[in-house]
Amino acid sequence: MRTMTSDSTPRSFLPVDTRPIYLQRGLTKKNMDALYLMAFKLYEAKKAEEALHCFKLMTLLDWCDKRAWLGCAACFERIKNYTAAIGCYKAATIADNHDPMPLLRTFHCYLEIQDKENALKALETAIQVAERQADLYSDLKKQAENIKKALLQ
Numbered sequence: 001m002r003t004m005t006s007d008s009t010p011r012s013f014l015p016v017d018t019r020p021i022y023l024q025r026g027l028t029k030k031n032m033d034a035l036y037l038m039a040f041k042l043y044e045a046k047k048a049e050e051a052l053h054c055f056k057l058m059t060l061l062d063w064c065d066k067r068a069w070l071g072c073a074a075c076f077e078r079i080k081n082y083t084a085a086i087g088c089y090k091a092a093t094i095a096d097n098h099d100p101m102p103l104l105r106t107f108h109c110y111l112e113i114q115d116k117e118n119a120l121k122a123l124e125t126a127i128q129v130a131e132r133q134a135d136l137y138s139d140l141k142k143q144a145e146n147i148k149k150a151l152l153q
Contacts, residue, residue, distance in 0.1 A: 020062035032058065036067055043071065048078040059091070066095040066102075073105065082109040100129040100137055104144060116151070123148050 017024055022032055039054030052075040058068030073088035086109045092102040103126035110119035123144055130141035 020064065022061035025061075027061065032062060032065065035061075036065075036071070039071055043075060043078075046078075048075040051075050052079075063091075064095050066092050066099070069095055070102065073102070077105075077109065080112075082112045085109045098129065098133055100126040100133070100140055100144070103129060104140065107144075107147075120148070120151065123151075 022028075035054055035058055039051045039058065042048075042051035042054065052072060055068050055071035055075060058065055059072060062068065069088050069092035073085045073092065076082070076085035076088060086106050089102040089106040089109065093099070093106075096102075103122050107119050107122040107126060110116070110122055127141055127144045127148070130137035130144065134141070
């Protein structure tokens, strides 16, 4: 199908496959779960660099998989690359904006790099997200509020 744009240039509209890449390539949810399990076992065995490769592959195959982003972030934290961990925790928050835990971890990473201003912003956002899901995250919210009070004293 061809249409004309406002400047009379022909433009083709091709059907776009919006499924995650793993599905486009013939992989299954079971394959992704197996990759996650392997990565998690490597992480538990204190092989963060090796685990990171698996978690990164997962993010490429399905950028919406929060587990993959959290795994990458945890590996980066373990190797003390806090800036990279922050980026991964932010991606996990995009993948699931109802979970305050990645924001709380982001707070900890900002503290590690001595960025108190952004640490407090992450903590405040974690409190707001936890508040929206009070039935699930009331304890986390209280913990975050206590941390915030202690920091501001």
